[in-house]
Amino acid sequence: MTRFVAVLMSLVIAGNGAFADVPADPLKSPMWADMVKRLLGGGPVVLDGRVKVTVPSIVENQAQVAVTADARALDGVEELVLFADLNPLQHILTLRPRKAAAYVSVRIKVEQATPVRAAARGADGVWHVGSVYLDAAGGGCSAPAMARREEDWSDFVGHSQGRIWREADGFARARLRIRHPMDTGLAKDNTPAYFIEKLDVKSSAGDPLATLELFEPVSEDPTLTLLLRIPPADGAVDVEGRDNNGETYRSTIPTPWRQSAIGAVAPQC
């Protein structure tokens, strides 16, 4: 018993020592220090209200919870990590905006009420973390994908749909849906993990605009919103994806002509 306590104490002390510079979590999550260590390389970390996370006030479907991470108020964001501490699988996605805003909307699975956080890293290596508490029932991660109820589900894997809107501020708003079961590997039916793990977004000339790493908590049929910087005359955006079975996916989303390029202000539609 004494030995057990001693081991426990040393763990606690080591833990405190390693994360002395991690600010206290206002949401008091038991996973906070571990998240910083595992997903943010141990820091440095600052809490920053300019990094905004939006979650619904009501969660009716735990397998499809709309989340938006917005770090546009920060300059020079190189990496934006989205995670949910109390999910069995915490890491949701990492966005590396090249010619894109530090902004992403996505739908996620949640197993229970949890903090949802976005961490934005600039060139100085400091992680700016914004957090919000998502009040939800559970079961999103351990419920089988809806697609698994359909016998012909595999016929639709990789089917993609999307649209791009030109915004008045010069960004192109890209919305994309890719059919994929995004199996977590935790479902009661023992389906192994099967999910899209990478999306490369490029201009039609092949310029990288953004890359996304996706993980198991991203909902079935991933549906994303990104804000891209593309030349006014560019006619399309290419998206190349890959899942953890090595299957590749390719989409080309046509981009409307930007009216401001010919002297008019782009309408918001």
Added chain:
Amino acid sequence: MLSRREVLFLSGAAAASGLAGRIVPGWAAPLRYDLKANKLTDGIWMVAGRQEAITRENGGAIANIAILDSEAGSIIIDTGPSRLFGEALARLAGELTGKPVARVYNTHFHPDHVFGNQAFQRDKIAAPKGVIDGLAANGSGFSDAMYFIAGDWMRGTDVITPGHVLEAQVEDFGDRRLRPLAMRGHTSSDLVLFDESSGFLFAGDLVFLDRAPTTPHADIERWRIALANLGGIPHRRLIPGHGPAEDNTRGLDQTRRWLETIPPLIRDAFEKGLDISEATALPLPEWTSSIALARYEFERTVNHLYPRLEAETWPRVDGVAQ
């Protein structure tokens, strides 16, 4: 005093939230539905639901329930959210009419209307086939959610599907004749009952009054057609699924106005490229400010409609013709 968040963590987080899960002191208080029968006319009473979402405080007693007297016995329209509620309702009907139950109707398959079925003889419970199928398909999922949200109020509640498929044009109870009208729109099968003797129209959840309509299984276009059809039935008084029973067209008008205003607002946001998070933050029309749960149901409806719109309207972009 623990904060709500601390309570959530202590209780294992999951056990204390839900659709509208709010934790209040006293949530372990003795559970008793205090059903009040409001007499609408001779032989017809309404047990009014609270104009709220299902919570641990109200035990899910949010839908209107009607009790009718007849020579053949008492008639009950919808059974409430739980076994406990159903049992209280059965006692109340016995006290009011002094007669055994002749017939129980389920207007549609949503849990706040039919989870009290257990308190009644199964072969007395009647509904159109669509309602029975809907409850069979969704009952278990509803049950999980109801236990989760309403907690102990649900104790001992099982999903009981109606034992009588309602096909008759008229249900004859001697001095009272009811006309069942099979409609759809709020769900895939909505039962409306017209009482010939009183001229009362029991509209179920096709009509909401002073409380925002719910849309998890709605077909908005069908619903609007159903409202037009309901408006064409001369009636003395309309009993909505939620909200006061009035002798005017307010319920029909308000439900129609919601369906004609809110889904197009969401569609417009969708067409502008807004994501769900952005659409749910949009301002609502001023007239909805007096409607209970307007913001709450708007947010739910955004979440119901968006995935359908994305799947049905966006063009294919993976190089394959649609």
